[in-house]
Amino acid sequence: MRLAVPYFFIAAFVAFAALFMLAPTAMLAAQSVSGEHGFTLEYLEALGEYRYLVAFRNSIQLSAASALVGVIAGGLIAHTVLKPSAPEGLRSAVTSFSAVAANFGGVPLAFGFVATLGSLGLLTQALKNLGIDIYAMGFTLYSITGLTVVYCYFQIPLMVVIITPALQSLRVEWREACENLGATPGQYWRMVGLPVLLPSLFSSFILLFGSAFSAYATAYALTSGNLALLTTEIGNVLSGDVMSSPQTGAALSVGMIVVMVAVLGLSSAASRRASRWHK
């Protein structure tokens, strides 16, 4: 009898998750294969239509580009501040800032960039006064390129935070051993550092990919859903902005969940591989 209270709380949490998280997901799966006359693959097959392929392609392009920039820039920043010669104050400032900025995003970030790089943004105007009209040169904040610039604002810090433990696990002894054997820093990185880091870098890339892939608010605030991304397409179906059946929205969501499951699976497989080198 004394165990009744603890099990009540455990059961309540599990039931809550089942009702409001698992059940809606199952509902999406069921909805995506049910037509007027029962089971149908019509809606899942419709994902092959041109407009959804464009949305898939845009989403993948945006996520891959911002993840790639994030991995490289974030990796370099983390590497710079983790050097033993870097001042301690700098290291903790960058780590703290990254922890904050990685959680940043959404509508305020979007309008922060409108104020900076929008067509009336201060940086755009300043560059124009210098004779560089970036909008005339084809740049616009409301495109895949523009969104990539904005997404990097949370992708790079996210990278700094998730790669720091892996960089810290590169042992000083390895580097010293290389130096004793006469290796240059370039050789050290090519033959020891990067091969050891590779699974962690891959796992980070995949996680960053997923974080951009599932982002909706930033893209919506910048483009009002006019740029076809997977998330904004789902949003358009839900808010009735386009003539699509709810089943199409469900099918798109299922497609998205499948990608995210693959993301999680790949990244945890890669980090298991990375953990060989950690103690």
Next chain:
Amino acid sequence: MKRLGVGGWVILALATVYFIGPLVLTVIFSLWEGRGHYGISAYITLLQRPNIVKSLLVSVELSLATCAALLVLLLPAMVFMNLYAPRLRPVFEFIAALPFVVPAIALVAGLSALFTGPEWLIGTPFYLVIPYFFLALPYAYRGIDVGIRAIDLATLTEAGQSLGAGMGQIIRLVVLPSLRSALVGSTLLTLAVVMGEFTFANVLLFHTFAVLINEVGQNAPTEAAALSTLSFLITWLAMAGVLLAGRRGGVQLSGAR
């Protein structure tokens, strides 16, 4: 200092420009009154908007309600799971990973397909507490989990029992105080994320703070910059609190983006 090398300094300089630039320019932009004039007119116009206080209040209430839901529903379940049913850990881990796998926009699609009633549930903004609970779940779970692992719950509980304390006393006097910094961190992170959350509120048609910013931003960019400045302040204050509470790396992959 010079040991960072030229490359190191270039990287840091570029990063500083990219990360500080938009913040500073947003503040300046919010003060822009046109034709070279600067002042606080955007902020004054904002105060005259009828909805602003109301939507800010809705967001604050939602943040607090979400924190309360985490403390009532998640915390006891995790403590009891660790004490009485450690075999259920994989189930908990699975649930905590779900919000990453099912992105916000997909969850909201599922919720609106599944729940079309009753009105007392889906008709009030507090309906949003349910999706926000899952939005906050991954890092609240991680934070509390790290906290619980750090204190060796089983030993502390046995020590308490052998001193004659009941379960209620142990939780109140031993478990909760040792989880304090984990709880403060999770709570503040939840506050910051819910204050800026847009996806669920926009699709489910509730007028929260982020929805207001978006609405204002469609035709009044300087006012939107002013609201974004306000939102930056809220986020940074909450995050400064998280860092002070000693929980680093509170990173969230399935966030309010």
